Amino acid sequence: MAVKKVWIITDDQNTIGELCGGGRKLGEHVTAVLFGGQAQAEEASFLGADQVYLFEQNGNAIMEANSQPIAELLREEKPNLVMVYSSTRGKLLAGKIASQLGTSTLSNISEFAAEDGSIVVKHLVYGGAAIRTEKALSETVIVTTGTGVFEAIPKDESRQVNVIKLEAKAEQSGIRVLETRPKQGEVVNLSAAKRVVGVGRGFASKDDIKMAEELASLVGAEMACSRPIAEGEKWMSKERYIGVSGVVLKPDIYLSIGISGQIQHMVGVNQAKTLVAINKDKNAPVFKQVDIGLVADIYKVLPQIIEKLKA
Numbered sequence: 001m002a003v004k005k006v007w008i009i010t011d012d013q014n015t016i017g018e019l020c021g022g023g024r025k026l027g028e029h030v031t032a033v034l035f036g037g038q039a040q041a042e043e044a045s046f047l048g049a050d051q052v053y054l055f056e057q058n059g060n061a062i063m064e065a066n067s068q069p070i071a072e073l074l075r076e077e078k079p080n081l082v083m084v085y086s087s088t089r090g091k092l093l094a095g096k097i098a099s100q101l102g103t104s105t106l107s108n109i110s111e112f113a114a115e116d117g118s119i120v121v122k123h124l125v126y127g128g129a130a131i132r133t134e135k136a137l138s139e140t141v142i143v144t145t146g147t148g149v150f151e152a153i154p155k156d157e158s159r160q161v162n163v164i165k166l167e168a169k170a171e172q173s174g175i176r177v178l179e180t181r182p183k184q185g186e187v188v189n190l191s192a193a194k195r196v197v198g199v200g201r202g203f204a205s206k207d208d209i210k211m212a213e214e215l216a217s218l219v220g221a222e223m224a225c226s227r228p229i230a231e232g233e234k235w236m237s238k239e240r241y242i243g244v245s246g247v248v249l250k251p252d253i254y255l256s257i258g259i260s261g262q263i264q265h266m267v268g269v270n271q272a273k274t275l276v277a278i279n280k281d282k283n284a285p286v287f288k289q290v291d292i293g294l295v296a297d298i299y300k301v302l303p304q305i306i307e308k309l310k311a
């Protein structure tokens with residue numbers, strides 16, 4: 001049974017669809033609190049929000065500086081659940097709102113259920129080695145959650161909802177924005193990819209990963225990797241590593257190549273519709289978790305697969 005009111009809060013346009021989809025799944029009425037402009041407000045109304053509070057961005061405003069007006073709105077409207085996108089700023093905002101409402105935040109939630117009007121959530125603990133289930137008792141439950149947890153509902157461009165505009169505040173946060181620069185490195189939106197190829201330490205050099213890239217481009221897949229490939233070897237950017245401390249995805253298909261399948265990696269993809277793995281060790285943990293497994297040496301099998309796909 002759904003709860004009555006769900007709010008979603010995000011400053012990232014790419015997350016509006018999934019969060020609104022989650023709101024629709026769990027609640028009867030969805031309110032989106034957004035930071036940005038008219039485009040974001042429209043996106044939310046097309047994707048399932050019933051009402052939008054839009055904090056219009058002026059150059060110096062930071063999201064968490066607006067915790068007070070949001071907390072006031074929450075006191076008035078008393079939603080059952082507030083889902084804040086777990087960006088760095090989102091986590092700060094969630095903590096500030098929760099303290100103003102005299103409650104606490106449940107962080108990085110990966111599963112939700114609305115049971116008899118209460119919210120029950122699951123999240124990983126002990127570095128991904130265990131899952132904790134918690135039933136929230138506060139009147140308004142505040143959580144942070146990421147991508148890959150919910151699915152967006154189909155866009156309905158005929159939906160027009162009430163958009164209430166508010167001015168985003170720069171002052172009162174104790175922090176002043178001095179300068180904003182584009183982030184160096186790649187801009188990747190892995191969570192939008194339907195097909196993903198992930199590479200791990202089974203590859204002996206950065207150059208060898210080109211084989212997987214060729215395969216990915218032949219099947220229209222996005223490239224991803226395990227943590228050691230990004231953090232240790234630095235062969236791929238940090239934006240591309242999957243797992244408990246990286247990105248969580250829900251693609252149609254995930255092909256892991258030369259990845260052992262440790263839980264910290266697999267929690268990032270275990271909601272894929274189909275999981276496939278190639279590993280030369282038949283006892284690799286990944287084979288216990290996939291739908292299709294191929295025990296093979298990357299260096300022998302990848303050139304053959306690529307040849308077949310090209311034929």
Ligand SMILES: Cc1cc2nc3c(=O)[nH]c(=O)nc-3n(C[C@H](O)[C@H](O)[C@H](O)COP(=O)(O)OP(=O)(O)OC[C@H]3O[C@@H](n4cnc5c(N)ncnc54)[C@H](O)[C@@H]3O)c2cc1C
Nearest residue numbers: 127200201202226227243244245258259260264265280298
């Ligand atoms: C708190 C914490 C958080 C973590 N967070 C993450 C995270 O978010 N994401 C993440 O990925 N990891 C994370 N890790 C690390 C994780 O535990 C694993 O160490 C990591 O995922 C292993 O990466 P890998 O599978 O690429 O390498 P390995 O474990 O070294 O596995 C390489 C695999 O390649 C296979 N192989 C080798 N040569 C070939 C070949 N020629 N052909 C075919 N197969 C071959 C081997 O059989 C092996 O199974 C975390 C760890 C901790 C403690």
